[in-house]
Amino acid sequence: NAGVTQTPKFQVLKTGQSMTLQCAQDMNHNSMYWYRQDPGMGLRLIYYSASEGTTDKGEVPNGYNVSRLNKREFSLRLESAAPSQTSVYFCAGWGGFDTDTQYFGPGTRLTVL
Amino acid sequence: KQEVTQIPAALSVPEGENLVLNCSFTDSAIYNLQWFRQDPGKGLTSLLLIQSSQREQTSGRLNASLDKSSGRSTLYIAASQPGDSATYLCAVKRGGGYSTLTFGKGTMLLVSP
Numbered sequence: 001n002a003g004v005t006q007t008p009k010f011q012v013l014k015t016g017q018s019m020t021l022q023c024a025q026d027m028n029h030n031s032m033y034w035y036r037q038d039p040g041m042g043l044r045l046i047y048y049s050a051s052e053g054t055t056d057k058g059e060v061p062n063g064y065n066v067s068r069l070n071k072r073e074f075s076l077r078l079e080s081a082a083p084s085q086t087s088v089y090f091c092a093g094w095g096g097f098d099t100d101t102q103y104f105g106p107g108t109r110l111t112v113l
Numbered sequence: 114k115q116e117v118t119q120i121p122a123a124l125s126v127p128e129g130e131n132l133v134l135n136c137s138f139t140d141s142a143i144y145n146l147q148w149f150r151q152d153p154g155k156g157l158t159s160l161l162l163i164q165s166s167q168r169e170q171t172s173g174r175l176n177a178s179l180d181k182s183s184g185r186s187t188l189y190i191a192a193s194q195p196g197d198s199a200t201y202l203c204a205v206k207r208g209g210g211y212s213t214l215t216f217g218k219g220t221m222l223l224v225s226p
Contacts, residue, residue, distance in 0.1 A: 004156075031211035042218035043157075043202070050211040058213065090156055094211060100164075101147060102214060104156035 001026050004105035006091050012111045013081045021076040021089055021108050029093030032074035033102065034058075034066060036087040043090070049074055081112045115140045117205055119217035126193055127225050134188040134220045136203035141184050143205045144212060148177050148188050151200045151219070160201075161188070193224045 004025045013019055023032065033048040035058075045058030049068040063085060065077045078085060088109050092102040116139045126132055136146070145164045149157040161170045161177040163186070169178040176189040186203060200221045204214040 033213070040218065043204075043216040045213055048211070048213060092157075099159075099162070100145060100206070100209075101159040101162055102157075104158070106156045107154075 003027060004029075004091055004093050004103050006089075006105040006108050008108060009106070010109050012113065013078075014113050015082060017081050017112075018077070018079050019081065019110075020078075021091075021110075023074045023076070023091030023105060024072050025091075025093045025103075025105075026072065027093055027103060028071075028096035029103070030071075030095035031093065032068065033092040033094070034064075034074070034076045035090045035092065036060065037090060037107075038087050046076065046089075081110075083112045086110060086112045115143075115205060115207065115215045117203060117215050117217035119201075119203060119220050121220060122218070123221040123223075125223045125225065128193060128195060130193050130224075131189070131191050132193055132222070134190070134201050134203075134222070136186040136188070136217055138184045138186075138205050138215075141181050142207070143181065144208050145206045146177075146179055146186050147204050147206070147214070148175075148186075149202045149204065151202060153199075157202065190222075193222075195224050195226050198222055198224050 007022045034046040035043045047066040052071045091105040094102045120135045147162045148160045163179040174191040200219040202219040204216045
């Protein structure tokens with residue numbers, strides 16, 4: 001199993017550009033999550049999807065949209081990137097196993113100039 | 114709102130020392146608490162998960178304890194090794210199922226040979 005995968009690994013955008021971060025999992029997770037990690041701020045939840053077909057806002061949803069395309073895929077879209085969105089973005093999955101932990105992808109490092 | 118604090122923010126020890134990382138949380142109504150490890154430029158890996166009804170969990174040289182009533186958890190690392198160098202994060206889960214995690218900002222550990 002590949003686990004939770006994210007693409008791209010690195011991305012540089014100019015202010016105002018748009019992009020979609022992709023996340024896919026082959027672990028039969030029911031729920032999926034998008035976090036951002038910033039120095040001094042820790043990990044903060046952006047959006048999550050409790051199950052296929054549902055999405056909910058987390059702590060810092062402004063400036064982002066998400067799509068739970070199917071059970072395997074959960075994408076994060078920045079419609080008009082801002083320098084404040086420079087961060088490392090992590091996707092995670094939960095469920096489908098007898099353990100209660102979340103499984104994380106390797107992250108996408110995004111810089112907005 | 115749940116807040117999770119980790120002390121110290123950074124720790125440097127010589128190889129072979131036993132050490133304790135601390136985590137505190139403001140709302141004792143938690144479902145479980147997890148300790149994660151994050152290597153530089155990587156995602157998070159779950160180390161130990163303690164359910165709210167448990168007092169401790171052990172895995173190899175790692176031992177995590179939980180005192181829910183006082184809002185505290187500790188991660189004890191015995192006989193530290195340079196390979197233990199990483200950032201350690203604790204996270205609390207509010208409820209069961211897809212309920213979200215609240216993370217501390219982490220403790221950056223450096224173990225010198």
